[in-house]
Amino acid sequence: MALSRLQYVTVVAGFSALSAWYGFMFGKESARKELADKVSDLKATIQKLESHDNA
Numbered sequence: 001m002a003l004s005r006l007q008y009v010t011v012v013a014g015f016s017a018l019s020a021w022y023g024f025m026f027g028k029e030s031a032r033k034e035l036a037d038k039v040s041d042l043k044a045t046i047q048k049l050e051s052h053d054n055a
Contacts, residue, residue, distance in 0.1 A: 003011070
């Protein structure tokens with residue numbers, strides 16, 4: 001079964017779009033986790049500074 005050029009281009013474009021979407025979603029989730037970690041670290045630092053100032 002040979003694919004026509006149009007079918008081939010359609011399959012390749014679909015695979016490319018799917019790969020790009022998965023890459024975008026993975027990158028977005030990774031960035032969200034990294035930002036959440038930084039926010040947690042910043043909150044902990046602020047709490048330490050505030051408790052140190054009150055002592």
